[in-house]
Amino acid sequence: MVNAPVHHAGKPAGPAVLVPLPARQTLTEDVYQAIKRLIMDHVIPPQGRLSIDQLARDLRVSSTPIREALVRLESEGLARKEPLRGYSVTPILTPAQVDDLFEFRGLIEPWAAARAAQRRDEAGLDRLRAEVDSVSTLPAGESYADYQDLAGHDDRFHRQIAELAGNHQLLRAFARTHCHLHLFRRRYTAPLGSATVAEHRDIAAAVAEGDPDGAYAAMEAHLERARQRLT
Structure with a gap:
């Protein structure tokens, strides 16, 4: 080009x-x-x-x-x-808007992770494992060109959890927020990326093991840590 x-x-x-x-x-x-x-x-x-x-x-x-x-x-x-x-x-999300977004996610995503662990199937788990394994290297830079692929992974991972939960209303509500795009736009650092991927692995492992309590706790912890990293 x-x-x-x-x-x-x-x-x-x-x-x-x-x-x-x-x-x-x-x-x-x-x-x-x-x-x-x-x-x-x-x-x-x-x-x-x-x-x-x-x-x-x-x-x-x-x-x-x-x-x-x-x-x-x-x-x-x-x-x-x-x-x-x-x-x-559009303006960048304010701290109050970030809080609102994480409050919304905290209500629906831990439940979705627990439900995904209960309703999991091999095809869905294969897609989830492939998504987690797709992140081979983490971006060192802080421009959108550097972290674009990681932001895409973040969005796909959380959508796949919602899909495994089998609730289409939840999936549509989550998709409408474009939350990962706006949170990454607000702030991205390399440590944020490495922590995100590690936490995704914990969630995926609990879902694959059919452990709804573990999946709920792993997603809840991930969202709270992400909130702390971004505020």
């Missing part, structure tokens, strides 16, 4: 930031990922304007994939559209 300079409103003038230009064969996805990186890394700051024309010029594409990307980012809570003003980046 070729690099293109990105400028945006809301930050002082300085050296242009280079971001990869999207490849033709995956244009829509690459434009989405390029803008997402700018948001997650705060190159375009919270509440900064997302100008369709400026982004199209910077990424050297038409406005169509930019608009499609912004709609998708809006559905994830990373962008918002206001009448007569267009798109802007």
Whole structure:
């Protein structure tokens, strides 16, 4: 991919930031990922304007994939559209919002882990083990490009626990929060990543053993430790 300079409103003038230009064969996805990186890394700051024309010029594409990307980012809570003003980046979660999110997760996810241990099946356990084993190396850097794969693993792991629990309402409620995306956006460090993966292994082991009490306790401990790491 070729690099293109990105400028945006809301930050002082300085050296242009280079971001990869999207490849033709995956244009829509690459434009989405390029803008997402700018948001997650705060190159375009919270509440900064997302100008369709400026982004199209910077990424050297038409406005169509930019608009499609912004709609998708809006559905994830990373962008918002206001009448007569267009798109802007959403604010980062406040400490109070982080507390609310963990309170919600603390109510449903330990129960889901216990239920998953009761309802587990071999196909589901195989997927869960494969997900835990998929993290071979932990990112050392703190940019979105560094921790993107780990954030994806975090989201998939918790979704798989909800799927094993067999409660589709719970799964939909969890998916709507996009919690891992917003928590990683707020703060990521390498120790956070290593602790997360170790705790996932403990949860998965309890689920695989058919130990609902152990799975509940492991998930509860994981969420409380994650909350402490992020606040």
